[in-house]
Amino acid sequence: MATLLRDPDIGRYDILAIQEPWKNPFDTTTHHPAKDQFHLCYPDKDQTLPARVCFFINKRLDHSRWHFEEANRDLGSLNLRLGTEEEQRIMVHNVYNPTQTATERGSTLPLLGKALEQLSQHEQIIIGDFNLHHELWGGDRVQRADPNAAELITIIEDHCLTSNLVPGTITYEERDGRTTIDLCLTTAGLVGRLIQCEIETNMDHDSDHLPIVTSLDLNIVKMMAKPRRNWKALDEKTFTRVLQRELPPQQRPRTKTALDRHVEEVMVALTVAVEEAVPTTIPSSRSKSGWNEECAKVLAQSKRLRRQHSLYHTEETWEAYRTARNHKGRTIKKALRQNHRERIEEASQSPTNLWRVAKWARNRHNQSPNVTPALIDPATKQQANTPNEKAELLRKTFFPVPPETNLEDIENANYPAPITMPPITTREIEEAIEESSPFKAPGPDGIANKALHIASPWIKHHLTKIFNQSLALGYYPEHFRQSTTVVLRKPGKDNYTVPKAYRPIALLNTTGKIMEAVIAKRLSYIAETHGLLPDTHMGGRKLRSTEHALHLIIDKIYDAWNTGQGKVASLLLLDVSGAFDNISHARLLHNLRKRRIDERTVKWIGSFLRPRLTKLSIDGFTSEPYRLETGEPQGSNLSPILYLFYNADLIEKCGELEDTMTTGFIDDVAILTWADSTKETCKKLQEALHVAEKWAATHASIFAPDKFQLTHFTRTRTRIDVEEPLQTRWGMIEPKKTCKYLGLIMDSTLTWKQHIDEVQRKVTKTVNALGSLGGSTWGVTMREMRKIYKGVAVPQMMYACSAWSNANWRTTDKPYTERTLSKLQSLQARASRVISGAFKATSIPALDIETYLLPVELQIFKHNVNALGRIGPGDHGPTEGETRRNKKSPRRAIEQSITDRQGPNIRRQEHITPYIVPPWWQGPQTFIEASIEEAQARHEQIIQDELDAIHIYTDGSGIDGSIGAAAVCTTTQETKSVYMGDETTSTVYAGELQGISLALQIAQEDRSKGNRRSKVAIYTDNQAAIRSTARPKGKSGAYLLKNITQQIDELRTQDLNTEIRWVPAHIGIQGNEDADRAAKEATGWREGGLTGPRAVEPQQLYPLRSTMKTWSHKGELIYGHDILATRA
Known part of the structure; x- marks a missing residue:
């Protein structure tokens, strides 16, 4: 099939009917290298065994005029509609009838007869491999007919079928065996339309079954190929x-x-x-990836010798043909392999294409079919x-x-004062x-x-x-x-x-x-700024992730376990059917007004929602436009945030119930209750469901109870009845030992065994995919392979590990079991061998160091500390009086781990807010020239022309592990500097931002003295600091950016605008050199130099420094030197 589907002439055919197609080990279908030219129709009802028939339908046929029907893996039918009348149809049946000696022998003929009977009003074509011998189609060569051939003859007679091949035509040929077992049968109405039915030797690609071409005079509507825009070639x-x-x-x-x-x-x-x-x-129908002149040459030679053997049938012709056939196979295999490697290497040159190739490798076993x-x-x-x-x-x-919506409360509703926006x-x-x-x-x-x-x-x-x-x-x-x-x-x-x-x-x-x-x-x-949404509503919001929602639930479960003799916590996961598509527009607009959105924006959103026109696109077919009066489009940037406002009432009202907490992640809602018994928790869940049903009645929403999940969480073996079901108006919801919420498999005891097994399965698939992207002599480089592993496999492995890696605090510094660690280390070791080409016996520590991959245990620690920095510690940190009986939640365990390592107090780290300034904030003018020469020339021109401006140079510097910042004003001959702390608590980037803040402070003091300036001109050699100042966002250094924005706004109120320009460092610009010297002096590097108070510590600094220090120490124990210094 590899050569057949790459044959340049294959595009001449409208329908390819294949029997016994090759089973693709990486996909649930078959080999399909001609996706740009053919639709693949492959039976998939039986997932346990591969299909033995399939169709390839040329894309030039109008897809609205044909459809594929599968009976089983041995019979598939194509329904072709001709002309304009609905009755003008032709059915094409593709049949594989197993041989009499096959272990899974089961005749397909009864099923074929039934299909022909049901569709007897239409003309029909039957093609396939029947594995039956009879003189009716085999001619005089058949000496003994198969007993089962009588069944096929009966079908032929009952439906007046005609065999279009000349009797005795050889369709199967294998060295000494030649016979007729492949047939093409048609009903009587098509006999007169037959143009051709014979063996097509030019399309023979060394199968033991010879290709049969059948041409009929039919008027089938064909489609013109649609041109596509090549956006990458835009002029x-x-x-x-x-x-x-x-x-x-x-x-x-x-x-x-x-x-x-x-x-x-x-x-x-x-x-x-x-x-x-x-x-x-327009993709060329003759262009086949990997096919070259040498492939065409050996294919032609193999076909020529195959024809000679068919004519003479001697030992010499067979040997010549066999040798040519094997040579052709090796040549084409080599060409395709080389083409794959060239495409991989070409893709690795572009970061975008590299990730696309990585995605293909991961999903190659699950490619969506064309039809x-x-x-x-x-x-x-x-x-x-x-x-x-x-x-x-x-x-x-x-x-x-949508169902009728109760909107009685909307009439004459009073709304709070709206928040205006410019x-x-x-x-x-x-x-x-x-x-x-x-x-x-x-x-x-x-x-x-x-x-x-x-x-x-x-x-x-x-x-x-x-x-x-x-x-x-x-x-x-x-x-x-x-x-x-x-x-x-x-x-x-x-x-x-x-x-x-x-x-x-x-x-x-x-x-x-x-x-x-x-x-x-x-x-x-x-x-975010005005607190319009519930705190437990997590999805679609800045600085909130799935881990936030998961830890909220897990913390409450541990709190329940540590209360009294140990309570049980029951979790119910709700599912809203078609959440985005069933939104009531009137209710959404009411909710927006209720939560203080201004009337102008609300009216605009109302217009955005209705009415809309859309066309459905399916399998290349585009429908007529549909008018949509409800819902919101999935694909719009607005849809997630609007749905947060839509179901905020559900989160709030369910969460107000006693001993109940409700969390939401856009349309995923989780209700957690806790009590002394599951009977009590189920009663509380019933109350919460009653509230949820009232919400659904007023919001045109429909719950899908068949997708609800119920789990009782307890580590008590006998006292708690974990089999207690939940009675609802939809029936009983039986509890399960595990539930899956936001991609995390939560078992009833929170030991996470099932989730670790799922992680192992996913990461194994990804690591296996890496092997198809490169080897020791070809493909993606080691550096890029490592990048793919860190960008794909590590996130899969570490997802939510702040929850699952902290369930086993029975031994010091071992929050996870040896079994878990061994599994993850084994996965990383396999990946390291693929990345580096190392021997299987290479030790895991050596693999980690040689591939420069953090050991798994350090990956876990780093992720955990980062997660705690983002989420924040719990309401109550670990206490010295904590009894041994109490169970530590993962969040408390991480904080305890940091304390045990004598790291900084997590509560003193930098607090980052979702937004520093409003989206409409007008920042300073910023300028970054394209080259050093342009920046230097522009700087000199401004200094000469802008005599009325105040010119200030800034810099941040790090020396001997200490960070300093400074600003030097050449206009007033003033210098300000500050010590930012050592490298464990601050960064040079923070020093650069602090330098800009010092410059603005100089400008403010100059303005307070009554000096009139045309503008504030600040020069810095750090482009990242300039971009951050122009568009401040919630990330490291946010507290400094907040100060800077306030200073800029204060100067603007005094009619003094700010501009920040990039100047290249160390090329002789005097102001820049002075600022650099002042920043270095601020670090206290001079003998007797003074240092000031420390800056606020960035969130990600401690985990990064700590893990690197630990890993470097391990490297010294193995290699006898600092591995990080060697890598640098």
């Missing part, structure tokens, strides 16, 4: 030239109609620029076969008519465009984010006025409402004939998504 000069020519003048539309018209004008300008600057590509199987309507049990029928069924599933700024739009992924799939208008990135300098002011007028009018432009909804498989489902095994993803027009991103960031900011 930026042409694009900008055309865009500047086509862009309309900036306007401020006063009406909705005028706004739609102006938006359309801007979109047309972008579209024209795209058409002229972005080339289109969606027939879907079954759960209500009527009818099959949806055609793309139109599938699209309609999926539309009803994705966008159902107009959208150009900087917000620039940032939203920069943060968008350049090559993500565009919406219906075909304008990718890459075009917006290049167009930003010319369209940002147009978009600023458009977006602000859109807000002012409370109207979302018509162009932005259109979308294409792509249907994707949910991974890991058992049955893909069920519509709910698929999910919709909306591809929205990218320009509209920019505005959605701006509004989403604003909503997020005011929600």
Whole structure:
């Protein structure tokens, strides 16, 4: 099959019917190198055994006019619709009938007869390998007919079938054996349309079964290949030239109609620029990856000798053919292997392509098929076969008519005072465009984010006025409402004939998504700053992760265990069916007003939500537009934050019940209760469910009780009844020993054995995938292989390890069992051998050092301390009086570990807030020139021209493990410096930020003295500090950035603007040299030098320094020298 599907002439055929296809060990289907040219239709009902028939359907056939039906792994049928009348159909049956000697012998003929009978009103074609001998089709060569051939003859007679091959045509040939067992049968109505039915020797690729070509005179609708935009070949000069020519003048539309018209004008300008600057590509049907001239040459030689052997059938012709065939196999295998290696090496040169290749390697066993199987309507049990029928069924599933919503409380509702927001700024739009992924799939208008990135300098002011007028009018432009909804498989489902095994993803027009991103960031900011959402609502929020939600639940479970004689905690995980698609718009807008969102934004969101037009895209087919009146698009930046406001009441009201805590992660809701017995916890869960049902009735939401999970957590062996079920109005929910929440498998005793086993399975798959990306002489380099391992396998291994790695505090410094550590070390050792090519007997410590990978135990420690820094310690830290009977929660265990290691107090580390400034904050002007020469020349020009400005140079420096910061003002001849602490508590980056703060302090003092300056000009040699100051975000150094922003705002109120410029270091700029010297002196490096108070310690500094120090010490014990110094 490898050579057949790469044959340049294979594209001439519309349908390939294959029997006994090769079983792909990395996939659930078969080999498919022609994905750009053929749809693969592969039976998958029986997952235990591979299918023995499949179709490859040329993509030029209109997919709306055919569909695939599978009976079992030995019989598949293709339903072809001809012309325009529904009755004009042809059924093509692909059959494999096992041999009489096969161990799993079971004739396919009864099933074939049944299929022919059911479809007798249509013309039919039967092709396949029947493994039966009879003179009717085998001719005089057949000396003894198979007894089972009578059954096939009966089918032929009952349905008036005609065998189109000349009797005696050899279809199977193996050295000394030649026979006819492959047939092509048609009903009477197709006999007159037959053009050709014979052996096609030119398509013979050394199978023992000879290829049969059948041509019929049929009128099948074909599709033209759709060209695609090659965005990576975009001509930026042409694009900008055309865009500047086509862009309309900036306007401020006063009406909705005028706004739609102006938006359309801007979109047309972008579209024209795209058409002229972005080339289109149509994949060549004759282009086959890995196929070269040598492959074609040996294939032709093998075919020629095969024909000679068929003619003469001598020992000499067979030997010549066998030798050529084996040589062809080796040559093609070598060429394909070389092509794979070249593609891997080429991909490794680009970071983006490297991760794509890594993703392919991990998912190669689970590639989605090209064709969606027939879907079954759960209500009527009818099959949806055609793309139109599938699209309609999926539309009803994705966008159902929501239940009636109780909106009585909305009428005459009183709302608190709203939080006002200023107009959208150009900087917000620039940032939203920069943060968008350049090559993500565009919406219906075909304008990718890459075009917006290049167009930003010319369209940002147009978009600023458009977006602000859109807000002012409370109207979302018509162009932005259109979308294409792509249907994707949910991974890991058992049955893909069920519509709910698929999910919709909306591809929205990218320009509209920019505005959605701006509004989403604003909503997020005011929600965090003003506390508009419940504290236990975790998903979709800055500085909150799944580990936050998990530790909230686990801490409460341990608290329950440590209360009295030990309580039991019961966890109920809820599932909302179609959460995003069943949103009541009126209720969402009410919730937004109730939580103080301003009326202008609420009205705009109402317009954004309804009505929308979308087309469903499935298997290359695009439906007619559907009008959506409910829900919100999955794929919009706004959808997650809006849903947080939508179900915030559910989290709050359930959490208000006694001995109950509710957490949410967007639409995943967990209710935890605790009591002395499971009967009591179930009673409390019933109360919580009653509250949840009331919420659902007012929010048009439907729970999916079949997906609820109930688990009772206790380490008491007999006192607690862990089998107590939960009685609900949907029936009994039986408890399980494990539940999966946010990707973590939680067992009832929190010992995590099942989760560790799952981690081992996932990481093993990833490590196995690494082997396909390189070897000792080819492929991805060791450095890049290590990068893939650290970027893919380590996060899989360490996910939520702050929870599962701290359940065994029975021995000092051993929070996890030896079994757990041994499993993880074994996984990393396997990866290290793949990365480095080391021998199997190489020790684990040596592997870690040679591949420069942190040992697993240090990975765990580093992750745990980082997690505690992000999440924060619990409400009550470990106490000296803690009894031995009490059980430590993972969070308390980590804090105790830090204390035992005599590290810093975790409570004194830097506190980072989600936002430092509002999204609309106007920061200082910043300038970073493209080269050192340009920066130096620009600096000299400014010093000469800007005589009225105050010029200040800043620097941060580290010497002998100490950090200092300084600012030198050449205008006032003033210097300020400060000691930041040693390298265990501060960084040079923090010193650079502190230097800018000192510069602003000098400017403030100068202004207070009555000096009038045109501006504040600050020069620094650290580009990271400049970028952070321009757009402050919640990360390391946040407290310094907060001071800087306050200083900039204070100067702005005094009509003094700030600009920060990059100057290259150590090239003779006097102010920079002076600042560098002052910063070094601030570290106290001079004899008798003074140091000041320490700076606030960054969160990630201690775990990084501590793990590196421990690892370096281990390296010295093994190698006798500092491994980190050697690596440097």
